[in-house]
Amino acid sequence: MAVTAVPEAPAERRTRRADRPPKGSRQGRNQLWVWLFLTPTVVLYGVYTVYPIIASYWYSFVEWNGFDADKTWVGLANYKAVLADPLFWNSFKITVLFMVAVVPLKVLLTLLLALVLNSPKLPLRTLFRTAFFLPVVTTTAIVGVVMQFVFDPASGPVNVVLRELGLVADGINFLGDPKTALWTVVGVYIWKWFGVTLIYWLAALQTVPDEVYEAAAIDGAGPWKLLHHITLPLLKPFAVIITLLTLESTLKVFDLMLTMTNGGPFYATEVVEIYIYRWAFAATVPQLGFASAAAVVFGLFVGLVGLLQLAGIRAVRKTRSDR
């Protein structure tokens, strides 16, 4: 989604504009229209995204409980407190761990499946596509709640199967045990968003022209050679984009975490967004300044991921134009 070209007016167009005779009043009227067209974005985006980003910095320097209007300037105290809080680092670690666990698994598994699903020889492929995509369209929060029951230690379907197969004697408390909770959420997250990455890969595979395969097949290349020498190299630029999109989306695990585990047990699944939420909204006395400081630190990390993304896209564009 974020892969679209970073636009810059091509030089050729700019000169063409300059060559044209000035249009006087039309030009002036156009300017009016331009800003009229931009108004909804400038206002909405300004109020709900740009201003909050700036305000977060300001809030992070004050002490403020959100109930009364007075905010006391405390300088860097909030940052000191956040950085000294082991639970903040815990949530940071869990956010990163979650990314590191989800991204390779999801990207590779979906690639494997996409390669098989892409073949017209596979029976029932449309049906499979639908099945794997189904969880994507369903509401995350509801999936989270339903999964609480699916993984219930006493009567949840997962434990029923495990017991019938004789793998466990008592039910495993998947979401209640700090050792298994995060990995259960990783599994559910991959399950839930599998379809999106699968579609990304299928779209990428569509861009490989059939003629290339046909030509190689005539030259006597077998399926493995086709895969190794044609499909995978051609997928490389997409691999960068798909990995980055997947990476980025793992930062939005908030809904699923909150509804499945609420960050627990014992903070075992508390990602940074839940940490912020807890201090800002779920605490009896909200600490908005403290939460903002955590948000700013998190924002810097996200910015880093964003920079990585831009660099990745640049690199992809380069390889594309080299070809």
Add this chain to the structure above:
Amino acid sequence: MSVADEVLSARRGAGNNRWSTARLLRRLPWWIAAAVIGIGGLLWIYPFLWMVGASLKNPLEVFTAGLSLLPEKAEWSNYSRAWSDAGFGKYLINTVIVTVTTVILVVLRCAMAGYVLARQTFFGRKVVMVVLIATLFVPTGYTIIPVVEISEQLGLLNSLTGMVLALSGGAHVASILLYLGYFRQLPRELEESAVIDGAGFFNIFARIMLPLANPVTATVTLLTFLGTWNAFFLPLVFSFSRPDLRTLSVGMLAFVGENSTDWSGMAAAASISLLPVVVLFILLQRYFVEGIAGAVKS
């Protein structure tokens, strides 16, 4: 006719027979692959089937029935309980209102911004671009505190209007960029000839450019629809003190909190919440897939 012919000719000669066995053998790996994927696929749809089944069981049966999907006797009362007692009818209406208005707002504002940024030179264009790209990806958790604060000051905190505005004002930079990329590659002559025909700025956009961008509009509509229908953080925060403004996902959480033992009621509530979007998905499947694919292709 032709099928019968084939069968007959296959029976007639040994050569034909061998051919069909060979064909079967060649196809076999694919059928095995399909079977393996099918088992995986079952894992993907089973929770939904189980949930619908549980929504018709009586509360006790949910705990004892294990894996079985079919209830002994369909208990429709679970649905009436979820629909009226727990307010899921109201939550559904809220969700539809919020989603539809947000999608319209986002599509319009992103199309307009994308068009202007792609096709016009104006003072301040660079600044707008830089700001947009710098904020390409901002998680809700980062901006939520000031969003709540400013909404409260504007008197919009406990209202659907506030929820819609916050949802359509956040992120969506990618949608603007999708429109921008599409509009930029259209030939300039389109506008020039429209100007000669006497079309004004607005008409060119509304009657020529926007219809041309239908594929992008489809992608943006679907992505925004999915994002908004599933949104949780903002609706949660915007309905803290107004339970009647909850959306489906927020209502679901509250439902579990308030009725911690009513699993069959929960399953019914979840079924009510998921049914519209699943039906919509099955009807418009192709567009969903193309919409998602469109995001990565461009």
